[in-house]
Amino acid sequence: MDIRRLQAFVKIIDLGSISRAADLLNIAQPALSQQLAALESAFRQKLVIRSKSGVTPTIAGSVLYRHVQILSKQFDRAMVEITQGDGPLVGKVSVGLSPYSAGSTLSVELLRRIREDLPGIILHLTESFDDIYSELVMTGRLDMAVIHGSGPMKGVSFTPLMKEEFFLLAPHALEIPHDSDDAVQLADVTDIPLLVPPKHNFVRKAIDMAFIRKGLEPTIVAEIEALTTLQGAIQEGIGSTILPWSVASRIAVEGKSRIYALRNPVISENVSLCIPELVPETEASVAVRERLIDLARAMASSHNWPGTHPTT
Structure with a gap:
């Protein structure tokens, strides 16, 4: 089977459009549609669903897409290694x-x-x-x-x-109980406005699980995925966040934000x-x-x- 035909199929799925894929590949759209039809005939399966908004893969198309990604990368690797020699x-x-x-x-x-x-x-x-x-x-x-x-x-x-422990990154002006080691009890964080990643994020899952296990309810006011936005929001006193130290230390700003250790429990991943x-x-x-x-x-x-x- 022609590897280029399979790679064209991947491009159709990536772009969600036969016409856009044809333009990018510099192939006439009818010719690309024929290549797709030939693939569907070879596999005896419908590979895409056509609609006014474009094309999406069927279950069979998704399986083929995954395997072609692997095959295509292996082909590229073979070319590099053979050309490279010793x-x-x-x-x-x-x-x-x-x-x-x-x-x-x-x-x-x-x-x-x-x-x-x-x-x-x-x-x-x-x-x-x-x-x-x-x-x-x-x-x-x-x-x-x-x-x-x-x-x-x-x-x-x-x-x-x-293994990374998580820390509280808070506005510098925030008054929160802490011990001599700058450690904060999780129970004292419940009323603090929190800015956290969305639920699918591993950090968020670890945060949610820590509160659940202690029978606590956090005050989540926003879900933020941009570190620069998160940094600015904390500096402005809008809220605090919980992050590994490796990340918290990168966006902490002296005099405007402060890092506290978290205890009871320690959150780690x-x-x-x-x-x-x-x-x-x-x-x-x-x-x-x-x-x-x-x-x-x-x-x-x-x-x-x-x-x-x-x-x-």
């Missing part, structure tokens, strides 16, 4: 970094390390609140991702990197490196993975990141 490692390696985890803190150091050690590798770094990184890794659209959680999950494997089980790694992705694991474990063991501990 020379230095080259190619593109894509890494997803959860914005509310220590992963995003590691991004600059990882980029520096790869540029110094492996200049032939192009590192693609992405931080997104909308994407479910485990699914992107499973389908081969990402080579790896640093995410909260430790699995298990079908189609991906997890390497534990560290595992941070892991997620890689696909079914998509073989390239030499380039293995090299990046090894350096990322080294950086994360050095960070967890350095004692320079409060509330960050190596996994056992």
Whole structure:
């Protein structure tokens, strides 16, 4: 089966439109429609649903889409490795970094390390609140991702990197009971306006579970996914948030916001490196993975990141 025909199918699904895909691929729309019809004939399944708003995949189309993503990436990798021969490692390696985890803190150091050690590798770094990184890794659209959680999950494997405790980041002027170690009891946070991620976020799930287990009800006034907006809202005294120290320390502003440890209970979450089980790694992705694991474990063991501990 022609790999280009399969890649054209992926483009149709990505764009949600046969005509837009035809324009992008520089193919006449009737010709692209014929290619789609040929695929449906070959698989004996309807692959897309056409409507006035565009096209969406059927169940069979979604399955094919997932497999073609893997095949296409493997084809691209084969081209790179065959062309490379015995020379230095080259190619593109894509890494997803959860914005509310220590992963995003590691991004600059990882980029520096790869540029110094492996200049032939192009590192693609992405931080997104909308994407479910485990699914992107499973389908081969990402080579790896640093995410909260430790699995298990079908189609991906997890390497534990560290455990992160969460802290309260509050406006500097906020008066809240705290001990000599700047630790706040969770029960004293219930009446404070909180700005938190949406419910699908791992940080939010950990926050909600901590309040539920203590029989408490938080005062959530907004769901925010933009760190710059969150930073500004806290400086203006609109509310507070609960984050890992690695993230809270990046958006805290001296004299305008303040970080407190949380106690009773301590809220924490595992941070892991997620890689696909079914998509073989390239030499380039293995090299990046090894350096990322080294950086994360050095960070967890350095004692320079409060509330960050190596996994056992």
